[in-house]
Amino acid sequence: MIKGVLAVALSVCALSAQSKDSTTMSLDEAQIRSNIQGFATLADQGAFEYLGRLLAPELVVDYSSLFGGQAATVTNAALMKQWAAFLPGFDATFHQLTDLRVVIEGDNALATVSFTARHYLNHKQGVDGETGFWSVFGEYEFGLNRFEDNWVINSVTLKRQGERGNRGVLELAPRHAEHNLQQRGAKRVEFH
Structure with missing residues (x-):
């Protein structure tokens, strides 16, 4: 019984500490976490037009743990063009982020986050007529720097820990990206 009461008391203290921390988050940390x-x-x-504004004009992208090769310096526009020719080819993607940690030192910051990125193709586009699915999980490491009144991402490193499903869907997605992006764009809500 004493152990049970102690466990409840510790849980309440932990929740109180978490809620106090979340209410006292600095503006800088809130901007970084939001980005x-x-x-x-x-x-x-x-x-992608909005995603691109979260990125520095030039940034270092390192997906070598997933695809091989080396880190590369690219412009934000070139990266968005590359992603727009790939990601919309899936029927859905879901990048789930957990355990986001932020360290700020002056005008620079480092954010690390655990992630699972899921990629889905429907049965009409899947591999060998089957539903296509592929996921990768691991950790992202983001470098950021203060830029005007916000924080922009100046480096992205993906540290792959594992993957599931059929990597073959990565070859199929670009075939459908332009068409899917146009269809989704036609559904945008204009409010001006």
């Missing part, structure tokens, strides 16, 4: 969450959400929604 990292936005990185995933905007990519999944195909909103």
Whole structure:
């Protein structure tokens, strides 16, 4: 009984500490966390024109743990063009981020987050007539720097820990990207 009461008391203290921390988050940390969450959400929604504004004009992208090769310096526009020719080819993607950690030092910051990126193709586009699915999981490491009144991502490193499903869907997705992006774009809500 004493152990049970102690466990409840510790849980309440931990929740109190968490809620106090969340209410005292600095503006800088809130902007960084919002931009990292936005990185995933905007990519999944195909909103590349908005995703691009979260990136520095030039940034270092390192997906070598997933695809081989080396890190590369690219412009934000070139990266968005590359992703727009790939990600919308899936019927859905879902980049789930957990355990986001942020360290700020002056005008620079480092954010690390655990992730699972899921990629889906329907049965009409799947591999050998089957539903296509592929996921990768691991950790993202983002470098950021203060830019005007916000924080922009100046480096992205994907550290792959594993994957599931059929990697073959990666070859099929680009075939459908332009068509899917146009269809989704036609459904945008104009509010001006």
